[in-house]
Amino acid sequence: MADTVNAVRTAAASPAGPRSFRWNAGLILGLGMLAVVALVAIFAPIVLGGQASGLGGTPNLGSTPEHPLGTDTLGRDMLARTLVATRATVLMAAIATALSSITGIAIGIAIWLAPRRIRELGLRAIEFAVSYPTMLVAIIVAAILGQGVVQVVVAIAIANVAGFARLTANLAAKIATSEYVTTARLMGVPASRVAARHVLPNMAEPTLILIAGAFSGALVEISGLSFIGLGAQTPAFDWGTLLNDGLNKIVVNPIVIVGPAVALTFTSLAALLVGDGLAAAANPRSNSTQARLVRDKAAPTIERGDAVLVADGITVAHGASGATLVSDVSFTIGRGEVLGIVGESGSGKSLTASVVAKLLGEGLSASARRLELDGVDLLGPVPPRELASKIGLIYQDPGTSLNPAMVLGRQLSEVLTLRLRHSRRASRELLLSKFRQVMLSDPEGRLRQYPHQLSGGMKQRAMIASAMSTDPVLLIADEPTTALDVTVQREVLTVLGRMNEESGTAVLFISHDLGVVRALCDRVLVMKDGKIVERIDDMAGLSAESVSHPYTKQLLAATPVVTLPTAAPTARTEGES
């Protein structure tokens, strides 16, 4: 069950959609196995019914050609009995699953549609019910209703209702906060129709996965109850009772447990495969291989000179498809220089930075004719300590790039203690001084805080402090202000600019916003579709006339810029568009 819960969570976390439903081997195999079980359930009682309950055979036989799985204490063939019991067992599990899923989904939706007070009370009640073992609920029901097939089905159905209700209520609550539901509500779509049109269809995948898991669970639990004597009563029999009968004879005739044990495992495995297969189909993971960075055989076209970074002919391709994502990108960064790369999403700017940082993503392969940082050849093996001290990194989303489970002090100073071999105390002091330098308030207190206790701007400053704590020769900042408000953006840019000035660290600054790049950078490369389309050396004189490539012109025109009328109220100034 727990396995299912996780699969359901993963499926629920992925944006739902009919995208391309990918069939996979596990799903097909699982469905095939279930089909076999269904066929046996339908035909075995018709064909083998007599043989399974007919008395008069030799009792307690081991494996013989006529009775491959032996006979029971009354001389009945165990193979026939196992196959015939399929119908009862599978039917009980299926009915219990159907009952619990329908009731649970209805309750979940009802709770979600209910007024707030009732909803919260309902959710609490479900949490209460879910925290009890299924088996305990089943035992309570059995204690009230007595033993028997119907009672067991009802017991397991009731026991599983809470799980479905919780999943439905949680998914509904999550889907309800999505903008398409709020928009529909605002348009006046009644709640019941929102549930039918938007909520239910979008929870199909996780619900199916849970149903597969619940079926497997019901099968095991019902058989388990029969096994301990609370389920099917003689003369009715299912796999659980057969297993129990076998257990009594286990020392003298162990073959008799094989039938029910294999049947239970087979069916339960089939349900598991279907559940896993559905989860995989809902949430396909791309195949990828280890990232590679190799030296291009061609002779370098750029001489080293006194540049901090020399990148000559960086090319990145997708490993599997071979598609070129970045082609022949070359540039240098001088000591203390700030180089910007501008482009839209998919232009290859971040990939270029990841090659320079030697942090290329899985499934990609890159090559370059020359890639040297401060005299170190990055195309060969580089000691991690060298990389850690020479390159500082800042990422786009400060919310996700810090480890949520570690306090700042520990995670930000680890590179100092582990890679640069500073003492714990010295690392702490160094980090504190950097915290002060980026104007983070209450620096000592921040060391003890978790990332979620800081605002976005503070997190980004802490990241900058950490990146600068190794005194790197190159700072790579990948869209460091995109997730921030404009005034916070300005503060972060100010901090970056000051760091560059004070320590002379060269900066590679990636952004989609020409306005931001213009404010900070000495030179700018414009990238489109993996290629550099324009190099802008004179940032001060940047204008539509000073650039040549049409894409740069377009980008320049699209960049929103406040136009300030110099005099008091003049004619209306509405941008060019």
Added chain:
Amino acid sequence: MSTQTHESSPVSGPGTPVLDGPPRAASLGGAWRRFLLRRGVGLVINLALLVIVTFLIVQLIPGDPATAIAGESATLAQVELVRTQLGLDQPFFVQFGTYLLGVLQLDFGTSFRYRVPALEVVMAAVPFTLAITVAAVILLLVLGLALGMAVGVATRGDRRRWLGGTFNVVTGVISSVPVYVQATAFVVIFAVLLRVLPPAYSPAYGFGIAAILPIASLTVGGMCSVARIVRRETAVILEQDYMRTARGWRLPALSLYARHMLPNLLTTALTLSGIILTALLGSALITEAVFAWPGLGGVIVQAIAIDKDYPIIRAAVFVIGLISLVITLVIDVILGLIDPRTLGEKRG
């Protein structure tokens, strides 16, 4: 320096309200206090519900509970005896009051069969069940985490496909074998065929020796489930931005996985282990039957199926429910220690 928001700002403006001193970093004390208060109230409510549920076990029996409990062949006198013993001749609320008063004094009534307080019978079985369950949970969590993490790291980014595939198939098959089938198979292999371990509990064997098979059968399947979850979660965590940040610091592999990945993994693993543990408690009740283990399972099945011994049923259900509640609480406290973000979640 002017500070209006949490942000300390280098840009100052006229009319800026100036606070006294820099803003202090907030502490976690309040979160813990609120968490413990909420969970304390929740525990009391859950206990109350448990009392009501166990009380209703008898009341909800269809038809006349006394007749049903005494059995079809019982004489009128026997039925009336049961009726007075369970207080069923009293008005409903008087019955509940009496029951509640009894529970508060830890008195669930006298067992019909054993003629001793029902709770005594149940408490005698509790250590047996807890011994195998707790041992199994610790084993399956530790082994499952280690196995899942190792395979998850080894197969990251779809490396070593053969390992991933083999792992999937093997753990899939093992985890889909019902625990009691596994237990039966273990008996056949280790007790019947190899004759190295006892097939069932008996005071004649040492407790430790007799407990090996029950613990093993409870551990193996759960360990495979946990390993599968952990492996999947490992793959997810390895793709998180903060792992990329950690790789950007070029941290050694040990620190990367043990310090940056494990705490995040534990949050998931422990959340799920609560579910696994309560499910395991259920499996234990059945598995005990395979080994004639003198735990709660045997007590409760005997009480329901054979004796219709309702004082024992009530006491047993209450105790199992209480164990589940305590387990959930303990796990949430551990989660809070590892990852304080979970303190704010409204659970239980």
Added chain:
Amino acid sequence: MTDLMLDVRGLDVTFGSTTVLHGVDVTLAKGRTVGVVGESGSGKSTLAKVLVGSVRPSAGHVDVDGVDLVNHEHTSMRRYRRRVQMIPQDPYSSLSPRRTIGQTLAEAINPIRSRVSDHRDLIASWLERVGLTPDMMHRYPHEFSGGQRQRIAIARGLIIDPDFVIADEITSALDVSVQAQILELLAEIKESLGITMMFISHNLAVVQRVSDEVLVLYQGRVVEAGPVEEIYANPQHWYTRRLLDADPGSPGFSLAG
């Protein structure tokens, strides 16, 4: 009174013990567009929610096109909601992944019956108007880019001919060149239909492109309001100046701390 679309005076909104909006005043004439500028936490989204009727004001007077939102009847709200439309921020989560574009638009036209066949022509004409093609009504959202989805969201907001439209950060998730196209589309529609609009953004430059008036929100208070050209040329409040100076393209921008 009749030429005023918005008449908000002394609006307070409190959630529990925190006050999100303090004494907000807004007036907007019909046919005009007001830009609302503020950073995260300024209360600009709450203001939008009050105006569409999903958040109840704690105090003050809120009048949208003659409908009193403070003391309204529940029944009149349904009709009101058809007259005021909100275009949401995120083009990826604002369209139901399991419904075709046609179904989504049909639901906007008729929330109860929601049949594409009843409104085929209207849907087709609006898809063309926002720069898409009519055959796209049979496709699902995942087949579209972010910019195209935002066009669809705009069509959904405008297809029922609302009196008042609120656009909440509709370009903040888009690349700059796509943003420019969407702003252009919005300006064009505004011109041809003469709609009244509230345009919410954290970006002053974007607001300037589409708005006639601007309202600067800071920590739940209106710190400055008036015609765009006046405010931008001569900001009175320090926070407005700070926002203007934080725009990397503005003359006041510098990285000197």
